[in-house]
Amino acid sequence: MITTLIRYFNLICLTLLVLVLLSFSLAFFFPGDSAVNLLGAAQIADQPLLSQAVNQSNVLVQFWYYVQALFNGQWGVSFATGKPLYEDIMQLFPATLELSLYAVTLALVFGIPLGFVSGLQYRKKIDHAFMSSSMVMYSFPVFWLALILILLVSLQAQWLPMSGRLSLLYDIPHATGFILVDIALSDIANKQYAFHDAISHLILPTLSVSFIAFAVFLRSTRRSVVDVVSTEYIKSAQTRGLTASNIFFKHILRNALLPVLPLLAVQISTLVTNVMIVETIFSWPGIGDWLIQAIYERDYPAIRTGIMLVAMIVVVFTLSLECLSQLIDPTRDRFAYARR
Amino acid sequence: MIILDIKNLTLEIESNGVLVKALDKVSLTIQENEIRALVGESGSGKSLIVRAISGALPPQWIVTADRLTWRGQNLLSMTRAQRQAIMRRDIAVIFQDPLASLDPSATLKDQLVESIPQEFIPKGWPWQRRKARLRIAQQIMRKVGIKDVHAAINKYPHELSLDICQKFMIAMALVSQPTLLIADDPTRGMETNTKQQILTLLAQLNKTRNLSILFVSHDLIAISAMAHSMTVLYCGQSVESGKMKAMRRRPLHPYTKALMDSAPSFSPDLIPKSPLVAMDGTIPTLQHLPIGCRLGPRCPRAAKECVQVPEERSINEHKYRCHYPMHVESV
Numbered sequence: 001m002i003t004t005l006i007r008y009f010n011l012i013c014l015t016l017l018v019l020v021l022l023s024f025s026l027a028f029f030f031p032g033d034s035a036v037n038l039l040g041a042a043q044i045a046d047q048p049l050l051s052q053a054v055n056q057s058n059v060l061v062q063f064w065y066y067v068q069a070l071f072n073g074q075w076g077v078s079f080a081t082g083k084p085l086y087e088d089i090m091q092l093f094p095a096t097l098e099l100s101l102y103a104v105t106l107a108l109v110f111g112i113p114l115g116f117v118s119g120l121q122y123r124k125k126i127d128h129a130f131m132s133s134s135m136v137m138y139s140f141p142v143f144w145l146a147l148i149l150i151l152l153v154s155l156q157a158q159w160l161p162m163s164g165r166l167s168l169l170y171d172i173p174h175a176t177g178f179i180l181v182d183i184a185l186s187d188i189a190n191k192q193y194a195f196h197d198a199i200s201h202l203i204l205p206t207l208s209v210s211f212i213a214f215a216v217f218l219r220s221t222r223r224s225v226v227d228v229v230s231t232e233y234i235k236s237a238q239t240r241g242l243t244a245s246n247i248f249f250k251h252i253l254r255n256a257l258l259p260v261l262p263l264l265a266v267q268i269s270t271l272v273t274n275v276m277i278v279e280t281i282f283s284w285p286g287i288g289d290w291l292i293q294a295i296y297e298r299d300y301p302a303i304r305t306g307i308m309l310v311a312m313i314v315v316v317f318t319l320s321l322e323c324l325s326q327l328i329d330p331t332r333d334r335f336a337y338a339r340r
Numbered sequence: 341m342i343i344l345d346i347k348n349l350t351l352e353i354e355s356n357g358v359l360v361k362a363l364d365k366v367s368l369t370i371q372e373n374e375i376r377a378l379v380g381e382s383g384s385g386k387s388l389i390v391r392a393i394s395g396a397l398p399p400q401w402i403v404t405a406d407r408l409t410w411r412g413q414n415l416l417s418m419t420r421a422q423r424q425a426i427m428r429r430d431i432a433v434i435f436q437d438p439l440a441s442l443d444p445s446a447t448l449k450d451q452l453v454e455s456i457p458q459e460f461i462p463k464g465w466p467w468q469r470r471k472a473r474l475r476i477a478q479q480i481m482r483k484v485g486i487k488d489v490h491a492a493i494n495k496y497p498h499e500l501s502l503d504i505c506q507k508f509m510i511a512m513a514l515v516s517q518p519t520l521l522i523a524d525d526p527t528r529g530m531e532t533n534t535k536q537q538i539l540t541l542l543a544q545l546n547k548t549r550n551l552s553i554l555f556v557s558h559d560l561i562a563i564s565a566m567a568h569s570m571t572v573l574y575c576g577q578s579v580e581s582g583k584m585k586a587m588r589r590r591p592l593h594p595y596t597k598a599l600m601d602s603a604p605s606f607s608p609d610l611i612p613k614s615p616l617v618a619m620d621g622t623i624p625t626l627q628h629l630p631i632g633c634r635l636g637p638r639c640p641r642a643a644k645e646c647v648q649v650p651e652e653r654s655i656n657e658h659k660y661r662c663h664y665p666m667h668v669e670s671v
Contacts, residue, residue, distance in 0.1 A: 235396040
């Protein structure tokens with residue numbers, strides 16, 4: 001267990017180091033002066049470490065100061081707005097996290113139980129229905145789905161708002177960045193109306209992100225359940241005269257869920273991509289929308305920091321999930337000799 | 341008294357849109373306190389019979405039988421719950437491959453404990469009951485010859501060696517104190533020493549606990565040492581069955597004869613350096629089964645009549661299915 005933890009910790013640290021190195025080198029690859037690309041302006045008064053990094057002659061020393069600056073929140077300023085990137089990102093990032101969190105929760109809560117239903121009803125009507133509908137869901141391009149949802153639900157039926165996070169009527173002070181938490185913490189009048197408004201803004205983006213994730217979770221859970229049910233040990237449990245519910249809860253459930261967790265880890269990068277696309281379409285004020293704006297405006301410091309941050313999130317989440325699935329899997333050292 | 345009675349068991353499997361008879365009119369009876377051997381080449385359907393008895397078959401396979409009864413109760417017509425109850429208390433199965441038949445993500449303790457019938461546990465608080473269960477589990481594991489029970493009981497199957505897992509499978513089968521133990525090739529791929537231990541254990545249980553055993557194997561030497569009677573299976577058809585002694589002395593069916601001859605230790609008067617006897621050809625696949633007697637194309641005594649399926653005939657409880665049996669005059 002300790003070895004697994006150390007191994008994954010090492011892996012995460014090294015990968016992050018490579019990411020930082022890549023983001024640092026971006027400043028030199030972008031057109032223009034590398035010092036300006038790194039800082040975002042000719043001179044910044046309140047970011048001494050980053051300014052020092054620019055002034056060094058040796059690249060390695062520059063990199064050393066750059067790493068220190070990153071840790072101290074001195075990430076340069078944006079070309080477009082001239083504001084410090086760190087503050088911008090910290091404002092936007094919780095919005096993205098909130099959206100992805102709700103979408104993943106929704107997909108998990110529905111995808112995995114329905115996957116179990118489908119797997120246990122293998123090749124029956126329910127299974128066929130789930131399989132064909134999830135195939136359709138899986139093949140939707142996410143941007144098209146979002147546009148169709150806006151067209152039908154917001155424009156035609158006018159049930160839900162089509163963009164933004166909250167109606168302009170409500171002025172919620174920024175505390176945690178999570179809109180629902182912020183509303184709960186604030187002391188405005190008409191709190192329940194604000195909640196209602198925030199949730200009605202959330203529904204469409206969450207749905208469009210969770211649509212594909214749901215289909216993937218359903219299909220992988222179902223596959224894994226079908227595999228487990230056909231194994232020899234389930235048959236032997238039946239021969240021992242155990243009841244169906246006993247077999248399900250004691251043998252099928254755990255064995256089917258164990259291989260699903262690493263699959264979730266693989267899905268994280270797809271999820272982040274989808275969230276960024278959906279943010280742009282719904283004008284959700286998150287990091288994805290911001291990053292795509294930055295690319296349009298050739299805001300090099302913002303691109304450099306944004307890409308590094310998104311990549312870091314993906315790496316950290318994927319590797320931690322993989323590490324977790326290794327830790328809770330009692331059969332993990334079954335192939336230990338092959339892995340060493 | 342006959343406890344398990346199988347008459348004309350037929351199992352049909354759909355293969356490429358055609359129904360294939362994987363088992364064709366197999367008959368088998370097991371008496372109380374009897375060790376019956378079920379012998380046949382691999383692919384002859386031994387494990388399918390075991391599956392058909394235990395009911396662990398995929399739903400799309402069609403099982404029909406004139407009789408498939410457990411102490412007079414029809415196993416095929418009873419409800420799922422009744423059959424489960426019989427499998428839980430009266431019949432226990434040891435499977436071929438212990439590592440595949442044990443849940444890889446559960447400890448041995450969890451798997452053994454859930455096989456203990458509720459009736460064995462005295463009433464009491466949950467922790468008392470848990471303790472009682474653990475005690476029974478450790479007892480039975482010690483009985484089957486697992487040495488370090490305390491170390492083994494909390495381990496996962498992949499952490500233990502194959503013979504401990506096999507012994508554990510036996511423990512799991514015996515913990516419900518069954519009347520009939522079906523051992524599906526329990527010593528496959530084992531070293532001789534462990535094999536001997538397990539066979540001794542089974543024979544001992546037969547004597548002390550009045551356990552009936554259906555011993556499925558192709559290890560003729562082990563079978564002849566412990567079995568009282570034997571049923572020979574060829575390609576899904578039961579070709580001959582009877583008392584072990586009679587079958588060894590005078591096999592009626594040519595296939596049984598060939599099987600016995602193929603084991604050199606069975607023929608004491610074998611001349612040194614003489615060629616070993618073996619039947620020509622191989623066992624046909626399910627897709628290319630011959631009609632009539634399935635041994636037909638390979639049989640040295642086959643004649644025109646063998647394209648008809650031979651009826652079961654019997655001489656003094658020695659049953660056979662053959663048009664031209666051997667040794668008939670001397671029986």
